[in-house]
Amino acid sequence: MSDKISRRDFLKLAGVGAATTAVLTGCGPAARYITREPYTKMPEYTYNGLSTYYATTCRECSAGCGLVVRTYQGRALKVEGNPNNPVNQGKTCARGQATLEGLYNPQRVRGPIQHSRGQSLYDSNNQNVESNMSWDDAILVVADALSKNQPNEIAFLMGMAPDHLFDLVTDLTKAVGAPAPVRFGALGMFEARTTLMQAANDLLGQSGLPFFDMGSADMVFSFGANFLETWLSPVAQTREYSQLRRANPLKRGYFVQFEARMSQTGAKADEWIPIAPGTEGSVALALGRLMVEAGGATLPTVYANVDVNSIATAAGITLDTLKRLANMFAGANHPLAVPGGAALGQSNGLKTAEAVLTLNALVKNIGKDGGLFLSPLAPLADEYHRPASMKEMIDFVAQLQSGSIKVLFVHGVNPLFELPMSLGLMDALKNVPQIISFATFPDETATQADYIFPDRHVLESWGYQKIATGASSSTLSGAQPVVSGVYSVNGAQPQIFYDARATADVLLAAAEKAGGALASALKFKDELEYIQNQLNGLLSATDGFFSAAEINTFTAYFQQNGGWWKLGDDRVVPSGSDVLNNNLDLSPAQFIGDGDFFFVPFVAPVMAEAGANKPWLQEIPDPTTTVVWNTWVEINPATASKLGLDNDDVVLILSDAGAVEASVYKYPAIRPDTIAMPFGQGHTAYGQFAQGRGVNPADLLSNAVNEAGDLAFGSMKVRVQKTGKKRQLSRLESILGVYENFGQQQ
Amino acid sequence: MIKRFFNALNRPLGRVGVLIVLLALLSGAVWGIAQTQTTPQQPIDFPHNIHVGVLKIPCLYCHPGALRGPSPGLPTITKCWGCHQQLAITKTSPKLVPLVQAVQNNTPLQWVPVMWVPDFVHFVHRPHIAAGLNCETCHGDVSKMTVYQTPQVINMGWCLNCHRAKTENNAQNNPTNDPAVAANLAEERIKLTDCSTCHY
Numbered sequence: 001m002s003d004k005i006s007r008r009d010f011l012k013l014a015g016v017g018a019a020t021t022a023v024l025t026g027c028g029p030a031a032r033y034i035t036r037e038p039y040t041k042m043p044e045y046t047y048n049g050l051s052t053y054y055a056t057t058c059r060e061c062s063a064g065c066g067l068v069v070r071t072y073q074g075r076a077l078k079v080e081g082n083p084n085n086p087v088n089q090g091k092t093c094a095r096g097q098a099t100l101e102g103l104y105n106p107q108r109v110r111g112p113i114q115h116s117r118g119q120s121l122y123d124s125n126n127q128n129v130e131s132n133m134s135w136d137d138a139i140l141v142v143a144d145a146l147s148k149n150q151p152n153e154i155a156f157l158m159g160m161a162p163d164h165l166f167d168l169v170t171d172l173t174k175a176v177g178a179p180a181p182v183r184f185g186a187l188g189m190f191e192a193r194t195t196l197m198q199a200a201n202d203l204l205g206q207s208g209l210p211f212f213d214m215g216s217a218d219m220v221f222s223f224g225a226n227f228l229e230t231w232l233s234p235v236a237q238t239r240e241y242s243q244l245r246r247a248n249p250l251k252r253g254y255f256v257q258f259e260a261r262m263s264q265t266g267a268k269a270d271e272w273i274p275i276a277p278g279t280e281g282s283v284a285l286a287l288g289r290l291m292v293e294a295g296g297a298t299l300p301t302v303y304a305n306v307d308v309n310s311i312a313t314a315a316g317i318t319l320d321t322l323k324r325l326a327n328m329f330a331g332a333n334h335p336l337a338v339p340g341g342a343a344l345g346q347s348n349g350l351k352t353a354e355a356v357l358t359l360n361a362l363v364k365n366i367g368k369d370g371g372l373f374l375s376p377l378a379p380l381a382d383e384y385h386r387p388a389s390m391k392e393m394i395d396f397v398a399q400l401q402s403g404s405i406k407v408l409f410v411h412g413v414n415p416l417f418e419l420p421m422s423l424g425l426m427d428a429l430k431n432v433p434q435i436i437s438f439a440t441f442p443d444e445t446a447t448q449a450d451y452i453f454p455d456r457h458v459l460e461s462w463g464y465q466k467i468a469t470g471a472s473s474s475t476l477s478g479a480q481p482v483v484s485g486v487y488s489v490n491g492a493q494p495q496i497f498y499d500a501r502a503t504a505d506v507l508l509a510a511a512e513k514a515g516g517a518l519a520s521a522l523k524f525k526d527e528l529e530y531i532q533n534q535l536n537g538l539l540s541a542t543d544g545f546f547s548a549a550e551i552n553t554f555t556a557y558f559q560q561n562g563g564w565w566k567l568g569d570d571r572v573v574p575s576g577s578d579v580l581n582n583n584l585d586l587s588p589a590q591f592i593g594d595g596d597f598f599f600v601p602f603v604a605p606v607m608a609e610a611g612a613n614k615p616w617l618q619e620i621p622d623p624t625t626t627v628v629w630n631t632w633v634e635i636n637p638a639t640a641s642k643l644g645l646d647n648d649d650v651v652l653i654l655s656d657a658g659a660v661e662a663s664v665y666k667y668p669a670i671r672p673d674t675i676a677m678p679f680g681q682g683h684t685a686y687g688q689f690a691q692g693r694g695v696n697p698a699d700l701l702s703n704a705v706n707e708a709g710d711l712a713f714g715s716m717k718v719r720v721q722k723t724g725k726k727r728q729l730s731r732l733e734s735i736l737g738v739y740e741n742f743g744q745q746q
Numbered sequence: 747m748i749k750r751f752f753n754a755l756n757r758p759l760g761r762v763g764v765l766i767v768l769l770a771l772l773s774g775a776v777w778g779i780a781q782t783q784t785t786p787q788q789p790i791d792f793p794h795n796i797h798v799g800v801l802k803i804p805c806l807y808c809h810p811g812a813l814r815g816p817s818p819g820l821p822t823i824t825k826c827w828g829c830h831q832q833l834a835i836t837k838t839s840p841k842l843v844p845l846v847q848a849v850q851n852n853t854p855l856q857w858v859p860v861m862w863v864p865d866f867v868h869f870v871h872r873p874h875i876a877a878g879l880n881c882e883t884c885h886g887d888v889s890k891m892t893v894y895q896t897p898q899v900i901n902m903g904w905c906l907n908c909h910r911a912k913t914e915n916n917a918q919n920n921p922t923n924d925p926a927v928a929a930n931l932a933e934e935r936i937k938l939t940d941c942s943t944c945h946y
Contacts, residue, residue, distance in 0.1 A: 009752055020771055035856035038820040040848075048811045048819035 043074055043484075054482040055082050055562030057465050059458040060095040060102075061187055061608060062160035062387075063087060063233040064465040064475075066562040067096060069482040076103055076459050076483050081235070082562045086471035088235040094606050094620055096235075101614040102457055104486060107442055107687030109454035111499035112138035117435075117450065121442030126688040128442075135501055138453045142506055143513035145407040145434060151177040155405045157396070159412025160185030160387045162378070162466040164531050168504050168522075169411075172511065175521030182396050183387040186418035186609035186679065186698075190602070191231045192344035192353075194389035195708040199339070199353030200374065203361070203582070204574035208374030209384055209469045210357070211571055212338050215243030217370035218253045219332030221287075221325070223280040223356050225340020228265040229605035233470025241268070254332070256325060258283060259342050260598060261634060261676040262669030264605045264623040273325070274671045277598040277714050278589025279315035280343035281352030283322070285586060286311040288355075288362050290326035300580035302358055314588075316671070334370030335363045342600065345713040347590040349706035355586055358579055367573030376570030378466030379476040379538055391709030394423060401428035410437045411455065411503055416444035417683060418609055420701035420711065422657040438503040441613055447685045454500040460485055461502055462527050464534070464563065474570040476538070478563040502527045531555075538564055592702050593656040595717040597639075597675045601697040604680035612683055612690035622678065625665050626732035631694030634667035634676040635720070643720060650725040653677070655718045657702040660695040663727045675720065785895045786858040790844050792893060799889030805881045812871040812881070820857050823848050860894050861885065867944055877912075902944075909938040 005013070045052050051070045058065045058079075066085025070078040079097050083090035102108075107122055111131025115121070122128045146154065156169050158181050169181045188194075193209070201207045214220055214227075214237065227237040244253035257269035260277045275283055289303040312319045329335045339356035346352060357372065365371025377384060388396065393415075399405055401424065408429075419425050429435060429448055437449035446452045455461070463479035487494040504527035511522040524530040532555050538544065539554055543566045548554035558564055591598070603609060604622065611617035618629050625632060633651060635643075645651065649664045653675070662677065670676055681694025704712045754760030797803050808825065809818035827849050830836040836846065848855050861884075863869045874884075882888065886897030898904060912919070913935035920927045937943060 005748055005752070013748070016768075020768075035858050036820055037854040037856055039822045040852050040854050041824045042822045047814045048817040050811070050815040 046073070051077070054480060055478070055560065056459065056482055057463070057477040057479040057562065058092070058096045058099060059161060059163075059465075059479075060099055060611070061230065061234075062162075062185060062465075062468070063235065063470055064161065064467045064477045065092060065096060065233075065235050066477055067092065067099070068562070069459060071482050074483055074487075076100055085477060085562055086473050086475050086565050087233060087467055087477065088470075089239060091235050091239060093235050093238075094617060095608060095611055098611065098614040098616045099459060101616055102440070103459045103483070105441065105613060105687065107613065107689075108440055108457070108486075108498045109442055109446070109452050109500070110497075111135075111454065112501075113452045114141075114450065115452065117448050119447070120685065121447060121452065122687070131499055135453075135499075135506075138451070138501075139506055139509045139513060141451055142436065142453070142510035145409075145436060146172075146176065146510055146518060147514035147516065149406045152179065153404065153406035154178040154409075155396070155399070155407070156181035156409045156411070157413060157415060158183045158410075160188050161412065162381070162385055162468060164463045164465075164527075164534060165411065165504050166385070167380075167534060168507060168530055169409075172507060172518065172522060175511075175517050182392065183385070184393055184413055184415060184418070185387055187230050187603060188387040189390060189418070189711050190345065190679065190713065191341040192349055192706070192708075192710040193232075193386055195344040195349045195353050195706060195710045196339065197384075197386055198708040199350055199357055200574070202350075203354055203357050203579050204366070204374070204576045206374060206572070206574045207383070208377070208572055208574075209386070211373040211375040211469055211472070212237075212240075212336060213370050213373060213472075213571075214240035214336060214338075215247060215370075217244055217332075217334045217336040217365075218248065218251060219329060219335040220244060220253065220255045220338060221329060221335070221356075221359070222255070222257050222265065222269070222338045222340060223284060223352070224257075224259045224342030224344070225338045226263045226265045226342065226602065226605070227338065227340065228268060229263065230603045230608050231265075231340055233468075236470030254328070256328075260671045260674045261342075261600045261602065261667075262624065263342070263602060267624055267669070271325075272669065273317060273321070274669075275315040275317055276671065277342075277600060277674060278346045278348065278591070279311070280339070280346075281348060281355035281586045282306075282311045282588075283315050283317070284337065284339075284352070284355040284359055285584070286322055287326045287329060288359055290323055291330040291362060294323075294327060294330060300362075302580050302582055302584045304583075329359070329363070332363075334365065334368075336360065336365060336370055336372070342602065342714060344706070345711060345715075347704065347706055347712045347715050348587055349710060349712065350708040351584060351586040353708075354582075354584055358582075358584065361576050361579035366576035366579075372574075372576075374572035374574055375469035376472065376474040376566075376572065378468070379474055379541070379544075379564060379566070380464075380534060381466045384468055389709035390703065390705045390711035393419060394703055394705070397423050397425050397428045400425070400432050403431040405432050407434040407436065408432045410435065410439070410445050410449065412438075414439070414443040414445045414610065414686075416448060417686070417696065418698070420657065420698045420703060420713075421696075422701060422703045438506075440500065441687060442685055444683065444685045453503070453506055454498070455503040456481075456485075456500040457498075459483060460500070462504075462531055464531060464558075471565065472569050472571050473566045475565040476563050478558045478561070480559045504530060535564075541566075543567060589715065590704075590712075591715050591717045592704055593717040593719075595655065595719040596673070597718050597720060598671070598673060598714070599653075599655065599697075599700060599716040599718040600670075600674055600676040601679050601701065601713055602676060604678040607678075607680040609680060612681055612693065613687040615689050618689055618693075621732040624669070625667060627665060627729050628731065629693060630729050631662045631678060631681045631697075632665040632729055633662045633720075634665050634670050636670050636672040636674075637666040637668055639672045639675075640664060640666050643722065645720075645722060648726050648728045650723045650727050652721040652723050653700060653718050654721065655700040655702070655716045657716070658699040660697065660699050661723065662695050663729050665729060665731075675718065785860060785893060788858055788893055789855050791841060794888045794891045794894055805888070812875055815872055816868075816870040818871055823852075823855060861896050861900060863900060866946060868946055869944070905944065906939060910935070913938055 051072045058067050065088035066082030068080050068082045069076050081088045081090040081092040110128045112133050200210045255269045256271045257266040258273045262272050266272045285306045286308045289306040337356045337359035339353045343352050360372040435449040436451045437446040438455045439446035440454050460481045465477045467475040486497045488497045511518040544564050546557045606620045607617045645664050677697040682696030683690040706712045808821040811817050811819035836842050913931050915928045915931050
């Protein structure tokens with residue numbers, strides 16, 4: 001043998017090695033010696049190795065998209081859209097996808113808790129406060145609160161969704177003679193829903209939530225409507241938008257966005273027209289006048305006193321641009337004008353909405369394809385019950401402040417975070433002797449409550465939701481538990497980890513305990529029986545996509561399909577005949593404060609008002625700035641260099657209502673006289689992922705309202721002060737940025 | 747090291763040593779393979795002959811997953827208990843003590859798989875049932891067994907024999923010698939003998 005291995009030996013060795021490997025691996029894999037543990041009790045509809053899918057309704061916002069959730073071995077794994085649901089037709093948004101992180105959120109309230117106000121519901125190690133009372137005691141507390149207080153001393157504050165719980169609480173308050181439940185949500189505040197409805201009612205003489213048929217339009221002028229983000233029904237509108245762009249293969253629909261700060265929606269537009277905040281209405285009037293003049297017709301009353309030149313100057317837009325846009329709008333086959341939150345949250349918001357809606361009347365698209373409709377009324381609904389306007393919330397807070405309310409029930413909303421601080425809710429709550437929160441998560445309001453009786457997460461809940469807008473047919477979206485709960489599996493007996501109970505069940509049980517009128521009005525065994533009783537009203541309907549002879553079959557179909565909806569087009573065609581002869585008295589927007597900058601607070605497109613406790617949403621870069629996990633201030637690069645500011649410099653923003661600190665993001669797509677901040681961060685509670693991150697721009701807002709009673713959130717003028725500090729924002733794009741030299745190039 | 751190994755191979759004792767090692771490996775492998783083909787010890791000596799043979803309970807009553815998906819599933823103790831709680835023998839028979847205990851403690855019975863395929867094989871029951879095969883075609887006449895035993899060695903040859911036989915253009919599969927049926931069989935054969943049909 002030589003010192004080296006010969007080729008022959010090497011091959012021999014390799015052969016032996018290969019043979020040994022082959023033989024050994026053939027000895028039977030470990031799977032042979034693994035025992036199989038079947039379920040002790042097989043969940044219904046479960047098959048080994050197969051997923052089970054359940055249809056339900058998303059509750060991350062109030063749009064009511066249908067979901068189909070994949071579950072495996074009793075765990076919810078993936079959320080998809082329900083393809084049959086008329087609202088979202090199989091699509092979901094990021095918030096819908098992140099519903100799962102609510103279900104498994106480590107800071108979900110563990111069970112019914114009695115606690116002293118202000119004390120955090122989780123400690124510095126993020127360990128949750130343990131439940132310290134039984135559900136039986138919790139029900140007694142609710143029963144006492146309902147029966148021992150006078151009817152007018154009881155108040156319910158609920159979330160925006162018109163769901164079964166709202167119906168139940170309405171029945172409850174009627175039975176005891178208490179004031180009707182108040183519904184509120186920051187999304188409704190920032191989309192100025194009341195203003196939109198009021199304007200439609202004033203102009204068209206018919207109440208209802210407007211429906212914009214963007215899918216069939218070929219020219220959309222949006223005045224501050226962030227319809228691809230959080231406005232009204234974003235998933236449905238995103239579908240409509242995609243139809244706008246591709247429905248006609250020969251002509252791509254054109255889209256112009258008028259807003260001072262380019263939103264994510266504005267970024268998708270063909271043209272972004274940065275007009276001064278508060279001038280949206282007058283620009284709409286100017287466009288209308290130019291269109292009539294170009295057509296050579298006599299001016300209708302509404303445009304008689306419109307001074308196009310001065311409007312162009314005030315809005316910061318050239319006359320040529322106005323004329324070009326007017327010609328484009330007039331020349332389109334299906335033009336559509338959409339007024340959105342950023343334009344309506346001004347002191348002249350109502351008239352602005354009317355001015356924009358009037359454009360639709362001018363091009364005669366009311367009730368036509370690609371035009372303006374009113375949303376269909378949902379099944380079981382006598383009318384659309386809109387959420388409270390800011391004016392109504394101010395009255396509500398005043399009522400709390402006066403001490404006339406003895407017990408406040410809060411469900412589905414976090415007013416201490418969502419309302420502007422200037423409303424003084426925190427002080428007002430001190431005058432309410434008893435606060436009972438049904439929060440699933442330890443939010444700011446729950447932290448200030450005396451009792452927290454956590455509701456089940458939506459993926460564990462029964463229910464239905466009346467669809468306010470987004471679907472062209474009348475739709476009732478159905479919800480059912482996709483998992484029975486979240487269990488810990490240490491040991492043989494699984495223990496429920498989050499001992500939540502459906503608020504409807506708690507209220508029904510409490511009503512029974514309370515006795516009297518309450519018990520006789522709400523004689524339902526549980527939430528499901530109440531829902532079935534409501535659905536009874538649909539049994540005789542013949543225009544739905546399914547029908548059933550009796551209620552149990554109907555309920556089964558309802559759950560299987562994720563709801564019940566009509567087959568036809570139920571959009572309401574308003575008359576809108578005399579719109580142009582109104583005298584629209586649009587006054588200039590009033591601003592509060594002596595600051596140099598218009599202030600545009602906008603809802604963070606991905607995270608929105610309640611997504612901050614879900615890391616998936618925190619981690620998704622903001623679509624326009626790519627910032628994650630934080631709050632930033634958008635300042636035009638030219639303005640920034642004038643103020644001596646650079647990216648990540650911390651500035652103090654001061655308004656007449658308050659002050660916040662945040663890092664600068666040099667954003668070229670904003671007017672130099674405007675700064676903007678996203679709403680959604682700045683929590684002082686709400687779990688480890690949300691707390692202590694960023695600031696809340698609502699702290700800068702006063703409680704000024706517009707003519708319709710909605711918050712004039714765009715009416716603040718703020719000052720910007722350099723602090724000298726620097727705090728780096730975490731963002732996906734390069735810190736040098738694609739716009740680094742943008743300001744200089746201008 | 748390797749050089750010393752080859753030097754050792756030149757001596758008779760060295761060769762014997764290597765032979766012993768190889769034989770040990772080989773016998774280990776044979777033992778392992780034999781283990782995969784013998785019937786393992788089960789927590790309960792489940793009498794299939796009584797349940798299937800005498801009581802005529804359909805297979806799919808306890809193993810419903812075979813109709814739906816990849817795995818037939820094993821019955822839950824609640825399913826066992828549904829009948830057994832009504833039987834006097836449940837309390838008296840020593841053989842049923844593990845079931846009673848499992849129900850009392852709410853713990854699953856830990857069954858040992860008898861008929862199984864390696865991890866690199868993707869076996870799904872459903873298409874086999876859908877193709878009209880009876881359970882006993884592969885699993886044997888369970889009504890005559892107590893603890894389940896495999897009637898044959900499960901290996902690739904056995905699978906392929908059947909896949910081939912079912913797709914052969916012969917008098918059984920194509921009695922009228924129809925060219926359309928023949929073409930269909932040929933296509934089926936390609937599908938049923940394709941590696942990726944069964945292997946990941």
